Amino acid sequence: MSGPGGELDSAGQLHRMQQITDTALSRLGVEDLLTELLVRARALLHADTATVMLIDPTGSELMATAASGLEREVYQGVRVPVGRGFAGRVAAAAAPLAIEHVDGSNVLSAAVHAEHIASLLGVPMITEGRVIGVLYVGTRSPRRFSVPDIELLQLAADRIAPATQARMHSLDQAAAHALQRSLLPSRPPRIAGLDLAVRYVPGAEVGVGGDWYDVFELPSGCIGLAVGDVAGNGLRAAVVMGRIRSALRAYALETDDPADVLTRLDRKIQRFEPGAMATAVYAVIPPSLDAVTVSNAGHLPPVAVEPDGPGRLTTIKPNLPLGAYPDAARGTTELRLPRGGGLVFYTDGLVERRDRSLPLGLARLAAAVTCAPAEAMCTTVMAAMLDDNAPTDDIAVLALRRSA
Incomplete structure (x- = not known):
C-alpha cells in the first residue's frame, strides 16, 4: 500500500475499503456514524478535509451539512447552486469529478479558498436512484486522484448517503412535529x-x-x-x-x-x-x-x-x-x-x-x-x-x- 499519489496494490485497496464497510460502524448512531465515516474517508485518502453537501428541498442548491477539517463551510451555511462550481457540477452530472488545481473559475466556496485547498475530489451521494448530495475531499498539496481513490470515496458516499438522509428525515420530522404542536x-x-x-x-x-x-x-x-x-x-x-x-x-x-x-x-x-x-x-x-x-x-x-x-x-x-x-x-x-x-x-x-x-x-x-x-x-x-x-x-x- 502506498501514500498519496503513489501506486496502490489490490491488498491495500481492499484494506481501505474494509475500513469504510466495517460492520462495527453499524452499531453507531446516525450522528456518530456520519462523523466517523468522514474522518475515515479523510484519513484513508490522505486528505485534509472531507465535506458533505446536501441538496435543499427546492432541488436548486447544495447546503454544507457536515464536515471534517472544513467545518467553517457548515458554520457559515455555505450554499452552492446545482450545476455551478465544483460540488454543483458533481450533483448535476451525478458523476465523480476531480480538480487538480483549485482556482476561482472552478470552485465557488470562499471557505475552500480560505483553507488554501489545492485539489478536490467529489462524488455524488445517491439513494433510490436520486442524487441527494455530494461528498468531497480536499488536499492542501496539489494531488492527482487515482481511480482507486474515486472508488473508495464513492464507497464512502454510498454508505454516508442513507445515514445522512435518515439524519435529515429525523430532524425534519422532529421540527415538523414541534412546529405543528406549537400551532x-x-x-x-x-x-x-x-x-x-x-x-x-x-x-x-x-x-x-x-x-x-x-x-x-x-x-x-x-x-x-x-x-x-x-x-x-x-x-x-x-x-x-x-x-x-x-x-x-x-x-x-x-x-x-x-x-x-x-x-x-x-x-x-x-x-x-x-x-x-x-x-x-x-x-x-x-x-x-x-x-x-x-x-x-x-x-x-x-x-x-x-x-x-x-x-x-x-x-x-x-x-x-x-x-x-x-x-x-x-x-x-x-x-x-x-x-x-x-x-x-x-x-x-x-x-x-x-x-x-x-x-x-x-x-x-x-x-x-x-x-x-x-x-x-x-x-x-x-x-x-x-x-x-x-x-x-x-x-x-x-x-x-x-x-x-
Missing part, C-alpha cells in the same frame, strides 16, 4: 353556549403532515372555526400549514363572510406559496349560535347531528381547493344549529383507508356521530373509525355542540 391550540377556547373538543393524531406511515384545526372569537362576536389539510407531509407541509392558518386568522378579522376569507386566502397561496395546495372548511357562527355559515374549499363535508337524531353528512357544495386555480369562485352554505345539536369537522385521514372506500368511510363516520357532549363525540368517533389501529395518515377532528 395547534392544545384546548379550544371556552365559549359561552358552545361545547368544543378536538383531536389531533399524526399518521404512523407519513408522520406529521399539514392537517390543522382552529377556533377563535372575532371582533363582531362571531365564532370562527376552521379545519384544513395541506397536501404532503413532513416539515414543508407543517410550515405551509402554519402560514395558511395564520393568514386565515388575519383575513377572518376583516370579514365575517367565510367565502370572502377563503377567497383572500386562496389569493395569498397563489402568490406566495406556489405549488402548495390545501383543502379547508371555514365556518362562522353568529352570537345567536343558531346557525353556522360554511364555505368549503375542496374539503370533506362536516357531519351534523340533532338532539335525539342520527348523524348525517351535510350537503355543502365544495369549491376548488386552495391553490388549485386562480380566482376560483367560492360560496357559502348556512346550516341550522338547534339547541343540543352539534357538528363534527375532520380531515380525510379519519375516513380514508386502503381497504375501505371513501363513501363507506363517510357512512361509517355519520353512523358513529351521536348527540352527546363534544368530548364524548370525539372519543366515540375516533374509536369507531380507527378500530384500535394506528392511523396511516394524520387526523384532525373538531366537534362542537350547542348547549341545550
Whole structure:
C-alpha cells in the first residue's frame, strides 16, 4: 500500500475499503456514524478535509451539512447552486469529478479558498436512484486522484448517503412535529353556549403532515372555526400549514363572510406559496349560535347531528381547493344549529383507508356521530373509525355542540 499519489496494490485497496464497510460502524448512531465515516474517508485518502453537501428541498442548491477539517463551510451555511462550481457540477452530472488545481473559475466556496485547498475530489451521494448530495475531499498539496481513490470515496458516499438522509428525515420530522404542536391550540377556547373538543393524531406511515384545526372569537362576536389539510407531509407541509392558518386568522378579522376569507386566502397561496395546495372548511357562527355559515374549499363535508337524531353528512357544495386555480369562485352554505345539536369537522385521514372506500368511510363516520357532549363525540368517533389501529395518515377532528 502506498501514500498519496503513489501506486496502490489490490491488498491495500481492499484494506481501505474494509475500513469504510466495517460492520462495527453499524452499531453507531446516525450522528456518530456520519462523523466517523468522514474522518475515515479523510484519513484513508490522505486528505485534509472531507465535506458533505446536501441538496435543499427546492432541488436548486447544495447546503454544507457536515464536515471534517472544513467545518467553517457548515458554520457559515455555505450554499452552492446545482450545476455551478465544483460540488454543483458533481450533483448535476451525478458523476465523480476531480480538480487538480483549485482556482476561482472552478470552485465557488470562499471557505475552500480560505483553507488554501489545492485539489478536490467529489462524488455524488445517491439513494433510490436520486442524487441527494455530494461528498468531497480536499488536499492542501496539489494531488492527482487515482481511480482507486474515486472508488473508495464513492464507497464512502454510498454508505454516508442513507445515514445522512435518515439524519435529515429525523430532524425534519422532529421540527415538523414541534412546529405543528406549537400551532395547534392544545384546548379550544371556552365559549359561552358552545361545547368544543378536538383531536389531533399524526399518521404512523407519513408522520406529521399539514392537517390543522382552529377556533377563535372575532371582533363582531362571531365564532370562527376552521379545519384544513395541506397536501404532503413532513416539515414543508407543517410550515405551509402554519402560514395558511395564520393568514386565515388575519383575513377572518376583516370579514365575517367565510367565502370572502377563503377567497383572500386562496389569493395569498397563489402568490406566495406556489405549488402548495390545501383543502379547508371555514365556518362562522353568529352570537345567536343558531346557525353556522360554511364555505368549503375542496374539503370533506362536516357531519351534523340533532338532539335525539342520527348523524348525517351535510350537503355543502365544495369549491376548488386552495391553490388549485386562480380566482376560483367560492360560496357559502348556512346550516341550522338547534339547541343540543352539534357538528363534527375532520380531515380525510379519519375516513380514508386502503381497504375501505371513501363513501363507506363517510357512512361509517355519520353512523358513529351521536348527540352527546363534544368530548364524548370525539372519543366515540375516533374509536369507531380507527378500530384500535394506528392511523396511516394524520387526523384532525373538531366537534362542537350547542348547549341545550
